Amino acid sequence: MKILLAHKYMWRGGGTATYLFALIEELERRGQEWVPFTVAYEKTALNTHTDYFVSPPLAADVSHYKQMHLSPLSMLKLLGRATYSFEARSKADQLVAATDPDLAYVHNIYNYMSPSMLHSFAKRKLPVVMRVPDYNMICAELHFLQHGQMCTECLHGSYWKAAQHRCLKSSLSASAARAFSMYVHRWMHVYDTVDMFVTPSAFMRDRLIDAGFGGERIVHLQSFYPGQISEIEEAEEEDYILYFGRVAPEKAIDTLIRASAQLEGGPRVLIAGGDVDGTETKLRQLADEVGATQVEFVGFQDRESLDRLIAGSLFTVVPSRWYDNCPMSVLESFAHAKPVVASAVGGIPEQIAPECGILCEPDDPAALAGAIQTLLADSNLRRSMGQAARHRLQTHYSPDLHCDRLLELFEGLIA
Numbered sequence: 256m257k258i259l260l261a262h263k264y265m266w267r268g269g270g271t272a273t274y275l276f277a278l279i280e281e282l283e284r285r286g287q288e289w290v291p292f293t294v295a296y297e298k299t300a301l302n303t304h305t306d307y308f309v310s311p312p313l314a315a316d317v318s319h320y321k322q323m324h325l326s327p328l329s330m331l332k333l334l335g336r337a338t339y340s341f342e343a344r345s346k347a348d349q350l351v352a353a354t355d356p357d358l359a360y361v362h363n364i365y366n367y368m369s370p371s372m373l374h375s376f377a378k379r380k381l382p383v384v385m386r387v388p389d390y391n392m393i394c395a396e397l398h399f400l401q402h403g404q405m406c407t408e409c410l411h412g413s414y415w416k417a418a419q420h421r422c423l424k425s426s427l428s429a430s431a432a433r434a435f436s437m438y439v440h441r442w443m444h445v446y447d448t449v450d451m452f453v454t455p456s457a458f459m460r461d462r463l464i465d466a467g468f469g470g471e472r473i474v475h476l477q478s479f480y481p482g483q484i485s486e487i488e489e490a491e492e493e494d495y496i497l498y499f500g501r502v503a504p505e506k507a508i509d510t511l512i513r514a515s516a517q518l519e520g521g522p523r524v525l526i527a528g529g530d531v532d533g534t535e536t537k538l539r540q541l542a543d544e545v546g547a548t549q550v551e552f553v554g555f556q557d558r559e560s561l562d563r564l565i566a567g568s569l570f571t572v573v574p575s576r577w578y579d580n581c582p583m584s585v586l587e588s589f590a591h592a593k594p595v596v597a598s599a600v601g602g603i604p605e606q607i608a609p610e611c612g613i614l615c616e617p618d619d620p621a622a623l624a625g626a627i628q629t630l631l632a633d634s635n636l637r638r639s640m641g642q643a644a645r646h647r648l649q650t651h652y653s654p655d656l657h658c659d660r661l662l663e664l665f666e667g668l669i670a
Contacts (some may be wrong), residue, residue: 256289256665259356259381261347263367265293271363271388273583281658284600289326290354292347294367307350309343312336312367330428333366338436339443340369341451347372351379357669359450361385370445375589377448382668385446385455385456388478388580392446395433396422398505398577401658405577405600405617410466450668453661455581456602462578474664477605479657480586480648489592490566490635494524496627497568499561500584502552503531507576507598509536513620514627516545521631524572527564529555565591570630570637573597576617581606589648594640596626 260279264272282289291301295308312332351359359376361383376383389401394409395417401408402425408416414434417423423430440446452468454460464470494655498511508526515524524547526538535552542550556564565571571588573579578601585606588595597603598617607614613629615622630637 256358256663256669257290257354257356258282259290259292259351259354260362261292261359261364261368261372262290262362264296264299265291265362266296266298273481274386274388274478275362277479277654278658278661280481281654285658285662286650287662290356292350297481304350307346307353309340309346309368316664330432333338334432334436336369337366337432338439339371340368341371343368343373344350345374347375347594348379351375351381355662356381358382358384358665359436360665363388363391365391370440373445373448382478382665384450384451384453384668385449386455386610387459387463388455389461390578390580391460392437392440394593395430395437400577403504403576403630410462412441412467426514439447451664453664456605458578458602458605459580464549476657476660476664477652478581478583478586479654480583480590480652481654482514482587482590484590484645484649485591487562487566489641490563492569492634495525495568496631497525497527497564498573498574499527499556499564499571499587499633500573500582501531502528502535502538503528503536504534505575506576507574507618508534510576510618510620510623511572511574512538512542512547514547514623515542515550516547517620517624518549518631521549524550525564525568526550526552527554527556527561562591565593568593570594570596570612570641572623572627573603574617574623575600579603586648586652588642592628592641594637596623596630608643608647611640611647 260274266272267276279289293299293308294311296311323522359381364370373383387424391399399405399407401420401422414437416433417434418427421427421430423433452463452473453476454473460473460475461474498508500506502508539552555653565587570593573582573584573595576597581602585595595607595612597607597612597614597615600617604614611624615626
């Protein structure tokens with residue numbers, strides 16, 4: 256097969272891009288061809304078919320909202336690009352004509368590419384599979400959060416409520432723009448052209464059905480761990496537990512800090528990850544206020560350093576307060592034979608079987624502290640859970656299993 260891969264970011268880093276590059280390696284290993292379709296940012300790591308890449312909405316070195324200095328003109332450009340990009344549609348049409356792929360596999364195309372390319376694919380009768388790793392299609396705020404609290408008011412199409420509540424960055428204009436673009440996509444029936452949606456969790460599949468997407472067009476296909484598990488050696492435990500990932504409000508690190516303050520004589524609690532919108536400063540202040548003296552912020556870690564941190568931890572913690580779909584941090588912990596203490600929200604309970612970790616209610620510091628204390632007190636339980644976690648990763652989240660099912664789906668649609 257020749258597969259067109261569409262994603263707005265094609266450089267290594269971030270959950271969806273990590274999946275994409277790992278998938279590319281698997282496709283090449285299996286002798287499949289692939290064609291990239293993306294935005295021409297400076298960091299883009301691919302140099303084939305560049306004539307068909309979409310121009311950045313603002314500048315080639317500006318790829319994320321936090322980097323943007325928004326004038327009225329630039330806001331209009333972003334709104335137009337997020338709603339419907341005629342350039343992306345035209346470039347997609349030219350790329351399909353030049354390369355003649357058998358199928359398009361579409362990923363994160365929101366905001367900087369737009370779903371306009373789907374109309375081009377439909378015009379050329381190209382089968383389309385779209386992976387849905389987040390809530391962009393059904394929630395204007397993106398995380399089903401309303402100022403830090405879980406909320407599903409947008410789920411059945413009431414996107415205007417995001418503007419009413421100023422859900423997106425507490426901004427009326429940003430929230431209204433997102434809601435407007437979602438209404439346009441709905442009125443244009445742009446997603447009706449997708450042959451099959453793929454969701455990494457059954458939870459996500461159910462939410463799409465709740466939002467009005469037909470279940471016959473949605474397949475739950477769990478993600479996969481992209482590393483070589485056989486090459487990971489188990490390390491000696493050190494005296495710390497670990498959170499790793501974005502330092503962002505929806506990750507509920509504040510709940511972990513409050514739980515840490517309830518642990519008497521507990522180990523260090525390391526927070527590893529890049530800061531989002533000044534969240535780390537607020538969390539440091541909170542740690543001082545509640546007396547969580549064992550909490551340490553160690554910042555963003557490169558791949559090698561992060562692997563060492565995971566390997567040396569007693570266990571890891573995923574305290575999310577949003578409907579986390581399929582966090583890669585759980586799979587990375589499993590690869591190092593580490594049990595996980597996590598919130599029972601979104602797709603996380605599908606990942607963490609009872610023998611692999613402990614689930615607790617989100618935003619409940621006492622429950623989280625109790626779960627942490629259970630694992631701290633029992634090294635044998637940590638060891639048995641860690642081994643079970645690694646076995647689950649090998650049997651449920653292997654690249655072979657994922658790609659076998661994905662290519663079978665592709666072949667069926669092409670046929």
